[in-house]
Amino acid sequence: MKKAITIFLVLLIVSLSTVSAISLDDANTILDTVDTSRNFTGTDFSAVMTMISEDPDTGIEKKKVQQFRRDDSDMFLMLFIEPAAEKGQGYLMIDENLWFYDPQSRKFNHTSMKESFGGTDAKNSDFGASSLGDDYKVLTVEEGKLGRFDVYIMDLEGTNSEVTYPTVKIWITKDTNLMLKSEDYSATGRLMRTSLFPSYAKVGDKFLATKMIFNDELIDGKKTQITITDISSKDLPDSIFTKSYVERVNR
Amino acid sequence: MNGLIFKIAYRNLKEHKTKTLIIGTLMALAIMILVVGNSFMETAASGIEKTYIQNFTGDxxxxxxxxxxxxxxxxxxxxxxxxxxxxxxxxxxxxxxxxxxxxxxxxxxxxxxxxxxxxxxxxxxxxxxxxxxxxxxxxxxxxxxxxxxxxxxxxxxxxxxxxxxxxxxxxxxxxxxxxxxxxxxxxxxxxxxxxxxxxxxxxxxxxxxxxxxxxxxxxxxxxxxxxxxxxxxxxTEVAANLSDSEQSLLGELDEDSLFGSDDAGLFGGDLFSEDIVVLADDLESDYFDILGDTSERDKYSQxxxxxxxxxxxxxxxxVNEKRFIKNLNNWFLENSIDAKASGWLAGAGTIAKMSNTLSIVFNFLVLIVAIVAVIIIMNTLVISVNERIGEIGTMRAIGAEKSFVRSMITLETLMISVIFGIIGAVLGMIITALIGSIGYEAPNTFLQVILGGPVLYPVISVQAVVISLVTVALVGVVASLYPVSIALKISPVKAMGEN
Structure with missing residues (x-):
């Protein structure tokens, strides 16, 4: 009798898990959906980012950045507006090249998407078009909760060496497919950074994280919070995504 | 009396040639390594010190x-x-x-x-x-x-x-x-x-x-x-002004409250806050004046x-460097200046310190070798004393004092230590001199760093030779303590009876 109950319970658990589990294929499709809902295809995008960095050594710093994006062509420009000492510095992504501009020397130099953005805990790759579906494949997926949200929790592995973090764990809302949290790991499996996205805005049919928090897991108490305001999905002049615009605006 | 002890000690060593040679060779080898190793270390350390003081760190x-x-x-x-x-x-x-x-x-x-x-x-x-x-x-x-x-x-x-x-x-x-x-x-x-x-x-x-x-x-x-x-x-720019909302996100954050548990969280549990979206329609005309006034930037570039x-x-x-540093640090203190003075080694950083650490590690290894040598010599002497129970008992029976037996065994050990110690030291000096004349080329970057350059020309360290000889004499004396105590416990009557 006992044995029969055990077999029944095992079968019940197996059948329940089959019903509720999500396949890896489905999970990969969700990744693509995350990209689609975050990328501004068919339209340009601009906004102002306010970044506040906390560092146990250097204290609190505030930066303001004007962001222009054209996800269809994989282009963006980020211009520092504050503080005064960094005003006019910019990151320009064109033709698959990311350039940094220093207005003091009036020089551009190549930089990498993996580098820190303006010395904050954000990476340059955090501000371009989202390409989770292309850059990562889902290794495992499970269902869970984050706060009051029902989420899919996925372990991702980078499909190429260009990704900023080789392995990532993400929390995606089940109903809206928005990323709420990600844990970013090094190649050796060390947790490097935890990113939280507690607030989104709907711009047309797209979603934009309007609040981002990046916690540096290597230095206790070091983190950067980003708030996005002045959002616009109006078309931008082509000239904005050029080196000459960056130089001209700095004159 | 002293001559007699010396003669008996010499005779004993000669009669137990094999044991004498085993102990002696071990000691000579240890001393040789000590002399060569310490000469290397000292040459490298003094080379590094001189190089850094003269070329990079000053005093x-x-x-x-x-x-x-x-x-x-x-x-x-x-x-x-x-x-x-x-x-x-x-x-x-x-x-x-x-x-x-x-x-x-x-x-x-x-x-x-x-x-x-x-x-x-x-x-x-x-x-x-x-x-x-x-x-x-x-x-x-x-x-x-x-x-x-x-x-x-x-x-x-x-x-x-x-x-x-x-x-x-x-x-x-x-x-x-x-x-x-x-x-x-x-x-x-x-x-x-x-x-x-x-x-x-x-x-x-x-x-x-x-x-x-x-x-x-x-x-x-x-x-x-x-x-x-x-x-x-x-x-330097004035500290940033933060809004209440920005302030609220400072410090440690609780994820549950951030994502709104069943109760209202930090954002009231709302994932979408559409009200913050302000479409900047008038941005178009400002594309070329986006930075506004940049005159303040020039100030912060000076x-x-x-x-x-x-x-x-x-x-x-x-000038005595240590005293100078102490006086200078006192002057900083008296004048409330948050500066500090340090010696050349602090300025030279990890690499020079690594060389110093290696020298300490080497001396620690030498200490272990010395302990092992003491145990081996002691063991061999104990065997030797046990073999000579009858002889020592007889000596005691015919009037030899305990101090006579003690001196005899200690002298035996000292003779081995000093004779083979000198042989080892001489061999060490010859090897150091030979390497010193041709130079020792560091086979890898790590050793290059430790030795302070690609080729080291070791110089015989007089200090190393003296320390080695003193160490070996001490090893001899310490190693003889236990065998002496065994020898002194031998009862003359019992020993002669056993014989």
């Missing part, structure tokens, strides 16, 4: 007291790329005070930094930077570099003097050789002005006279460019001409 290094590690090579302070090396406070006052002392032969203020290098389209590399005043640097460190191409920095001139290693790095990535007159782009990062790019002219290329893997990454740069790269500004990271001081030979 005293002054830094901000906030700086935990006074190393000029920034090991320990470069863990975080954008971390600032603290500037020495009241540098002008300190310099004036040092100049007023007649015990100082030279002062060299210096700035450290690091930057990525770019030459033309494809050439890339990395350099650790020493920002120097060319006149003061050359006055303090005469002839410590060989200019391989071009010139060193001229007074008041902007530019960079690249290390040969940096030139090689660039050549490896682009196939092109950097020449004097070429421009290179330097990109550095700091937490005041963020990423900085500087275009500087290459004035020359060089290598240090005393090569070392630690030194080959260093290039020399003018003061204005290094201060810009490091964000060492004349003015560098501080009195900002220094290090002050390297060379003292007159007659």
């Amino acid at each position: 005293v290094v002054i830094t901000s007291s906030e700086m935990e590690n006074a190393s000029l090579f920034m090991d320990g302070s470069m863990n975080n790329r954008d971390e600032l090396i603290p500037v020495i406070p009241s540098s002008v006052e300190i310099q004036d005070y040092l100049n007023s002392l007649n015990t100082i032969t030279a002062i060299n203020p210096q700035i450290g930094g690091a930057a990525l290098l770019k030459h033309k389209e494809d050439g890339t590399g990395f350099a650790m930077l020493f920002g120097v005043d060319p006149e003061m640097y050359e006055e303090t460190f005469q002839n410590n570099i060989n200019i391989t191409y071009g010139t060193f920095l001229n007074p008041g001139e902007e530019g960079i003097v690249l290390s040969e290693a940096a030139v090689r790095m660039i050549k490896d990535t682009s196939g092109e050789i950097v020449k004097p007159g070429d421009s290179v782009l330097l990109t550095g990062m700091n937490s005041v002005t963020g990423t900085k790019i500087r275009e500087v002219t290459v004035r020359g290329t060089f290598e240090f006279v005393n090569e070392s893997p630690q030194l080959e990454m260093i290039s020399f740069i003018d003061l204005n460019n290094i201060r810009i790269i490091n964000g060492m500004l004349a003015y 560098t501080d001409p009195d900002a220094w990271h290090y002050m390297v001081v060379k003292l007159d030979d007659s």
Whole structure:
């Protein structure tokens, strides 16, 4: 009798898990959906980012950045507006090249998407078009909760060496497919950074994280919070995504 | 009496030739290793000390007291790329005070930094930077570099003097050789002005006279460019004003409250806050005036001409370095200046310290060898004493005092120790002299660092020889203690009966 109950319970658990589990294929499709809902295809995008960095050594710093994006062509420009000492510095992504501009020397130099953005805990790759579906494949997926949200929790592995973090764990809302949290790991499996996205805005049919928090897991108490305001999905002049615009605006 | 003890001890050693030779060879070998090893260590350590004092650190290094590690090579302070090396406070006052002392032969203020290098389209590399005043640097460190191409920095001139290693790095990535007159782009990062790019002219290329893997990454740069790269500004901006919402996200955050548990969380559990979306329709007309007034930016690009990271001081030979450092630190305290003075070793950083540590490790190993030697000798002597129970008993029976037996065994051990100790020391000196004449080429970078260069010419250390001989004599005496106590317990009657 006992044995029969055990077999029944095992079968019940197996059948329940089959019903509720999500396949890896489905999970990969969700990744693509995350990209689609975050990328501004068919339209340009601009906004102002306010970044506040906390560092146990250097204290609190505030930066303001004007962001222009054209996800269809994989282009963006980020211009520092504050503080005064960094005003006019910019990151320009064109033709698959990311350039940094220093207005003091009036020089551009190549930089990498993996580098820190303006010395904050954000990476340059955090501000371009989202390409989770292309850059990562889902290794495992499970269902869970984050706060009051029902989420899919996925372990991702980078499909190429260009990704900023080789392995990532993400929390995606089940109903809206928005990323709420990600844990970013090094190649050796060390947790490097935890990113939280507690607030989104709907711009047309797209979603934009309007609040981002990046916690540096290597230095206790070091983190950067980003708030996005002045959002616009109006078309931008082509000239904005050029080196000459960056130089001209700095004159 | 003494002669008799000596004769008996000598006879005993001769009768137990094999044991004597085994113990003796072991001791000679240990002493030989000790002499050669210590001569190597001492030559390397004194070479490193001389090299660093003469060429890089001087006798005293002054830094901000906030700086935990006074190393000029920034090991320990470069863990975080954008971390600032603290500037020495009241540098002008300190310099004036040092100049007023007649015990100082030279002062060299210096700035450290690091930057990525770019030459033309494809050439890339990395350099650790020493920002120097060319006149003061050359006055303090005469002839410590060989200019391989071009010139060193001229007074008041902007530019960079690249290390040969940096030139090689660039050549490896682009196939092109950097020449004097070429421009290179330097990109550095700091937490005041963020990423900085500087275009500087290459004035020359060089290598240090005393090569070392630690030194080959260093290039020399003018003061204005290094201060810009490091964000060492004349003015600092006022602290940022934060809104209530921004304040609320400071410090540690609880994820559950952030994502709204069943109760309302930080954002009331709402993932969408559409009300913050302000479509900036009027942005179009402002595209070219997006930065607004940039005049304040110019103010924050002015560098501080009195900002220094290090002050390297060379003292007159007659000055006691430790006393000078103590007095200088007291002067800082009396004048409420948050600076500190350290010796050359602190300024030399990890590599020089590693050599010192290795010397300690070597001496620890020697201690272990000495303990093992004591045990072996003691064991052999105990066996020898046991074999001679009858003989010792007879000696005691015919009137030999305990002190006679004690002296006899101690003398036996001492004779082995001293004779073979001297043989070992002589062999060690010969080997050291031989290696010293041809030079020992370090087979890898690690050993190069430890030995302070690619080839070491060890010099016989008199101190090492004396210490070795004293050690061996002590080992002999200590090793004989237990066998002596056994010998003294032998009862003459019982011993003779057993015989």
